[in-house]
Amino acid sequence: MKKTMKRTKWWLPALILLTAFQLISMAQVVFNDDGSLSTECLIFFGAYLAVEWVYFIAMSIARKRADPALEMIAFFLTGIGLVTVAGANKDLVKTQFVADMLGIFCFVALLWLISNVDRAMFMRTPMAVAAIGLLVLTQSPAVWYCADCVSSTTLETPFVMVVMTGVSNTFKATVPLV
Numbered sequence: 579m580k581k582t583m584k585r586t587k588w589w590l591p592a593l594i595l596l597t598a599f600q601l602i603s604m605a606q607v608v609f610n611d612d613g614s615l616s617t618e619c620l621i622f623f624g625a626y627l628a629v630e631w632v633y634f635i636a637m638s639i640a641r642k643r644a645d646p647a648l649e650m651i652a653f654f655l656t657g658i659g660l661v662t663v664a665g666a667n668k669d670l671v672k673t674q675f676v677a678d679m680l681g682i683f684c685f686v687a688l689l690w691l692i693s694n695v696d697r698a699m700f701m702r703t704p705m706a707v708a709a710i711g712l713l714v715l716t717q718s719p720a721v722w723y724c725a726d727c728v729s730s731t732t733l734e735t736p737f738v739m740v741v742m743t744g745v746s747n748t749f750k751a752t753v754p755l756v
Contacts, residue, residue: 589646593634596650597627600657607664619664622675626660633682641689656681 604623610616630653637646656678663674692698 587638589634589638589650592650593631596654596657597630599654600627600661603657603661604664607661607668610668616668619668619671622671623660623664626657626675626678629679629682630657652685 600623604619608616608619608623633653634646634649637649660671660674660678664671691701
């Protein structure tokens, strides 16, 4: 008999606690040196919290998965990263926010891509080629100078693509194609 996971709403109290922690953390860095509020930080922090809530509500409705613990940890760490960047240099909050939103979009796209075994199998070769191309491109010194804001994450995208290719090969070895 097949066991099914019971869908619980434990994530809602956890998300409320996470939001409270993030608000406390963000309150420490939204003030400028002269004591005035930084409206840019407030806007981006508010938008981040809104995206976080929309993501969890939408995913709880759309997905049949019962345990969003990894996403909760990811949003926790991303919020800490956003606060850390704001504490170091408030001018970089916009860049960090855009990078975070791009990461969330790529994660959702990857979830969609690997949700269907046939689609994942079809995309493994283009992903492998694109990963090698990105790896070669990101090792160019010109990229490090002209794209300084993304230089810390240049190796992560090819790595995810290589992992995706490996997952597709695992599907091929374990799932019989009918």
